[in-house]
Amino acid sequence: MALRTLSARNAAALDKELMSTGAFSIDQLMELAGLSVSQAVFKLQPPQKGRRILVACGPGNNGGDGLVAARHLWHYGYQPTVYYPKQPKNELYQRLTTQLRDLDVPFTEDFPAALAQTDHVVDAIFGFSFSGEVREPFPAVIRALAESRVPVLAVDAPSSWNIEAGPPSEGPGAGFQPEALISLTAPKPLVKWFQGRHFVGGRFLSKAVADKYELDVPPYEGIDQIIEVGVQEQKL
């Protein structure tokens, strides 16, 4: 199944369209995105194989997806810990944070210590709107993820990767190749360089919007919010 990819520019346009003429609210889309992320974690590593999960959240919507995923993971029986060093004053992110605090989900400021004590990681630091340089305090975080043996599921993009051009040849993300990736709505061009297990999630795309952006609606099964797509085929 070779799904067509969505450029960074078109991903931004599609997002904007979903929330204007598409009539979705960001709360709705983020809830479904985070739910997809949580389902991918469950498929990769059910809680019996390791309950501790470190969710690293960046300052934007990718981080918001991570916050939602952490909540669902808690309800599935995982023990999430959230690393969220840059917490914007954005009302939605603050609410998602409160929802986690009400579940007694711990927030940590010490990433290396948390990484040493987890069974897996969700990388929700940067998503499709990332470009340019990795800003503090994330260079050390991404370097630690690149060097760690703990399995990482990246949300939409391995953080620090260029959405179009893939992995950086230098800097903190050089050599960062997560074990798994979940592309939200549609894969981005960077999947060409991705070597791990690949999921697509975000089951809300209409045929009309998919056609307009020259995308495929993936053949989700049953009530699944995600589907695993073959990476090898992806490259063809």
Next chain:
Amino acid sequence: MALRTLSARNAAALDKELMSTGAFSIDQLMELAGLSVSQAVFKLQPPQKGRRILVACGPGNNGGDGLVAARHLWHYGYQPTVYYPKQPKNELYQRLTTQLRDLDVPFTEDFPAALAQTDHVVDAIFGFSFSGEVREPFPAVIRALAESRVPVLAVDAPSSWNIEAGPPSEGPGAGFQPEALISLTAPKPLVKWFQGRHFVGGRFLSKAVADKYELDVPPYEGIDQIIEVGVQEQKL
């Protein structure tokens, strides 16, 4: 599994609490509620056993849950038709309606004709805030549901039932006993009179809130947003 029940008054208080100190938005809660409803439909009757589903939506939040469910059902491969005779000017309901129109989900004004051509029905007319009389145009709709042999899944309450006192002895809902019920967040006292299959959904309740309202967090499995609970045990 005998889950404790939530009175109409406490259901309203809990809802209000989730959206104030709980920091949930109604968009979020309705998305999760509607998703739960869609998963119950799938469990009762997967699309291979009948794709046509009539979703009857009332003017309040119960109807909103139905609109969300209809969208997810469409994505699962069902062919939903929506009956939504009273469409409030509420911005959220209008957006949920637009999302369905963008999927070309048909809206009907002829309930009897739609009922004659469907494989199952979602009754999202009235929920936990219902009391008093069934207003037009719903008496005929509920009478038709009570008389029909098409399986009905009621959302939170069989419409026209009193939340505390159960089925009405007269009026349009006399003898209305749906095949299935999905209780959102927690069963309401009316489940004592309910004889069909019973699901609970809405996997967002924290232990703290459950304790405060003297509720149980149901033992959901895996990534399921719903759980089937034994009706017989429920009555003990």
